[in-house]
Amino acid sequence: MLALNQALVGVFYDDGLYAGLATAVATGHGYVHPNLPGMPAGVHFPPFYPVVLAPVFGLLPVAAAALAAKILNALLAAAAAGLIAWHALRSEMLGPGLPRWVAAAVVTAAAIAIPVLATQTVLFAEPLFGLLLAIVIIKIDSVSAARAPWIAGIIAALALLTRSIGVAVIAGAVCFLLARRAAVRTWGAALLVPPVVAALGWGIWVATHASQIDPALALVYGTYGAPLKEAGFSAVAGNVRDLSRPLEVLAFGWINVRWLYVLLATVALGTGLYGLVLLSRRSTIGWSLVFYGVILTVWPYPPDRFMWVVLPWLALTWTAGAVELWRRWPRVRVPVGLLAALVAGGYIRYEFQGFRGRWWDTQARAISANFAELLPVVQNLPDTAVLATDDEALVWLYTRRRAVPLYLESYRGRDLIRPTPAEHRAYLERMGVTHVMLASATSPAAIELRSLLGAYPSWLTAIYRWSDGRWLFAVNRGQ
Secondary structure, eight states: TOOOOOOTTTSSHHHHHHHHHHHHHHHTTTEEEEETTTTOOOSSSSHHHHHHHHHHHHHOOOHHHHHHHHEEEEOOOOOOOOOOOOHHHHHHTTTTTOOOHOOOOHHHHHHTOOOHHHTTTTSHHHHHHHHHHHHHHHHTTTTSSTTTTHHHHHHHHHHHTOGGGGGGHHHHHHHHHHTTOOOHHHHHHHHHHHHHHHHHHHHHHHHHGGGOOOGGHHHHHSOOOOHHHHHHHHHHHHHHHTTTTTHHHHTTTTOOOOOHHHHHHHHHHHHHHHHHHHHHHHHHHHHHHHHHHHHHHHSSSOOOHHHHHTHHHHHHHHHHHOOOOOHOGGHHHHHHHHHHHHHHHHHHHHHHHHHTTTGHHHHHHHHHHHHHHHHHHHHTTTTEEEESSHHHHHHHHHHHHHESSOOOOOOTTTTOOOHHHHHHHHHHHHHHEEEEEOOOSSHHHHHHHHHHHHHHHTTTTEEOOOOOOOOOEEEEETO
16 A cells, blocks of 8 residues: 555556556447547457456546556455465465464565565556455365355456466366366366356457457557467577576575576575475465466566566465475575575565665656656647557546557567568558657657658658657648
């Protein structure tokens, strides 16, 4: 709650898209992107989180709705952390005989990590997904209860409709129950039918409406198949090496000696993997994290944001490995204790600096302040204007002017491809763009805009200039 902020919705891009979808649902337009001309259907994000946000954005002004939704995210995240800590204590996830406060302390520390707060204080689906994930894990771990499989199956379906990576917990639950030799007749239909029905329903919607998205917008508005199709498996090699980096930074970011950093990070990674083996026998979360990691190695984007929603589980996994090493091999107690002290000390240092500097909203504050200067000018454009800009969903939310992305990108294997000026202009003309706004002179969009101006110098006319190289252009049709 201390991390709540008044930053504009849309500063982290996806949060603006979620809010736009929620607004469209609340105003009766359906599951569409209201900022884009023609309001094409949403096929990128599964619908459950926008549906949860819809009443808030339907009843309140944007600023009030944003604050209410951020409070909702905080409550969802707190509920998830509470359930995780309770379950870890009840199931002795860290092993028998450990003081009760250890699991609660580990989960609490992970739940207030600075990067976790950064994803909770904007309108991301992670807090809702984290709560649904916790419920599924708890229900599957206690699958002997008569109705537990059906409850787990329904919640797993909702998790899948919140974040597509929820398929990892479904696969993890199946493997965990099979490893336990639980009778398939008892849990098979209950656990699998609801997610399959949800996946089929969402898949039919996507297949029916995906063609409405302009090909130039495939990466940000199209299906998840678009980045996989363009990048293929080119990200695997880099992502395997990069998967543990976000966690290493939290614990060892203060170490400047390269060889020492690598040594400690490697030993810590080994401890975590050992803990993952242990948890795969004790809880559904072990197998779920395995499949979660496999998905992240294929996905052609940095893993950071995806790691924070499962950070409490990862912290428990690492702690389980360290505790078992301490118990089983007395000779390694000193190095294990030293490693644990370094991890805890490094993390506490990171948290202290982060809370002192409010790292969770540094970027959001800067982007929000920038657009607060731009939006009044955009508001004065004609109602029929179509603007090409960065953070286009944010612009639509606060001005109700149609807005499309200015910056375009695509992948060819591992290479990031920018459009040629001819391709860029053709896209802007297809969108019916009447104005172009450069929101930041240092953004990637500035590079593409300079190429466009160089190729077609008379196509755009500058009509407004802010400080620091920010411009608003009008499109000269027919030039």
